[in-house]
Amino acid sequence: MEKSEFDLIKSYFAPLASGYDEAFGLLNDAALISENPQASTVVTMDTLIAGVHFLMSDPAGDIARKCLRVNLSDLAAMGATAFGYSLSMAYNSQIETGWVREFTAALGEDQKRFSCHLIGGDTVVTPGSLTITITCFGSVARHQCLQRNTALVGEDVWVSGDLGDSAAGLKLLTKVLTAPEPEKAAHLIRRYRVPEPRCNLGIELLQRAYSRTAMDVSDGLLADLGHIAHASNVAVELYEDKIPLSAAFVEVMSGCPDQGLELAVTGGDDYELVFTSDPSQEQNIRELSAKLSLKLSKIGKVISGQGVQLICRNGEIFLPAKGGWTHF
Structure with a gap:
């Protein structure tokens, strides 16, 4: 990887936060989520690991889409509308800047389609497998969501x-x-x-x-x-x-x-x-x-x-x- 952590964030990840003001361009240690008294925030998180949840031979853009979409699927199962996500990536020596460029470009396309923004995250280096964790945030009407424990006999x-x-x-x-x-x-x-x-x-x-x-x-x-x-x-x-x-x-x-x-x-x-x-x-x-x-x-x-x-x-x-x- 020829770029530093902060160069990667500035070049490829910060643009994904554009449009979500309370992410502050990823310049702070954390983002804000404004509370809405009429709504409940729905939070979900999935970790995907190379060789377990995707193949390293998969295109970087497809890996990006899968990592975001499996989280969006969890929000869908609750009836929630997505608005933001945070991203943690543990890179290994196989990852180069071109891979990151393709990965973030695909995230940008999916953000537009699903109306959500990157609002924060972390980047680290690992000697192990590429590991990507996304925490996704959505919204439902106050205390209203689809659940697992509400199925009734006869349905x-x-x-x-x-x-x-x-x-x-x-x-x-x-x-x-x-x-x-x-x-x-x-x-x-x-x-x-x-x-x-x-x-x-x-x-x-x-x-x-x-x-x-x-x-x-x-x-x-x-x-x-x-x-x-x-x-x-x-x-x-x-x-x-x-x-x-x-x-x-x-x-x-x-x-x-x-x-x-x-x-x-x-x-x-x-x-x-x-x-x-x-x-x-x-x-x-x-x-x-x-x-x-x-x-x-x-x-x-x-x-x-x-x-x-x-x-x-x-x-x-x-x-x-x-x-x-x-x-x-």
């Missing part, structure tokens, strides 16, 4: 988008899978490298009161619905033929359909929203799907009991080898 279970694409994309990058068509491979790899946080969906679900319960699918559908079921003291029943899959995923996994189902519901890194809703809201949700141009699929029901079970097309209960991603 429908919905999920946005398609499942399994990201996990398949990683397997393509690591040569575990091969794709017959380059376009389909590119789609799956893009889904792994650059997730699409469902910010507008989360905001709409909360503000229109279509749902009280949501979570983003980061550890895998079964695992994350398991968190909802446990917190709400209910059970969830899912149906194989309702799980949404992309054409690219279906083609790549066509030779091993059983593995495909497992990958779709346990692979993780989807960053779609799974949520529950009263059956009376179904038409509203379908209209919201059209409004947002976003696939929303009804995939199951909240029932009495504990845990999550997936009913296969043949009526048997699906038993995966693992429930989803675990951090330890």
Whole structure:
């Protein structure tokens, strides 16, 4: 790295704070967040490590987008509108100034798209793997947010988008899978490298009161619905033929359909929203799907009991080898 810490901040990071006056151009030790008596601030933080959450061979811009977007996905799961984030980076010897330039340029593009600003952070050097931590700040109406512990027996279970694409994309990058068509491979790899946080969906679900319960699918559908079921003291029943899959995923996994189902519901890194809703809201949700141009699929029901079970097309209960991603 040919630039000093302060040169890097001045050249590449300080411009990302432009437009957020209380960041003071990143010249102070901390930023301010003005309090709003009508709103609650939502705070989330994710740490991503090279070789664990992304590959060092991934483009720097894609790494930047993923690091920000996984945090935005957490805000979406609360129904929050993002406004700022702080960034901590532990660099290693592989990182050069050109990499930082590409990384911050991508952050700048995403900031415009998602209407948020860098408001502070830290930069250090590490002998280990590149490590990036983002703390993201959002806003909701006072004491109002989507939660995990509010699912009720009788509610429908919905999920946005398609499942399994990201996990398949990683397997393509690591040569575990091969794709017959380059376009389909590119789609799956893009889904792994650059997730699409469902910010507008989360905001709409909360503000229109279509749902009280949501979570983003980061550890895998079964695992994350398991968190909802446990917190709400209910059970969830899912149906194989309702799980949404992309054409690219279906083609790549066509030779091993059983593995495909497992990958779709346990692979993780989807960053779609799974949520529950009263059956009376179904038409509203379908209209919201059209409004947002976003696939929303009804995939199951909240029932009495504990845990999550997936009913296969043949009526048997699906038993995966693992429930989803675990951090330890």
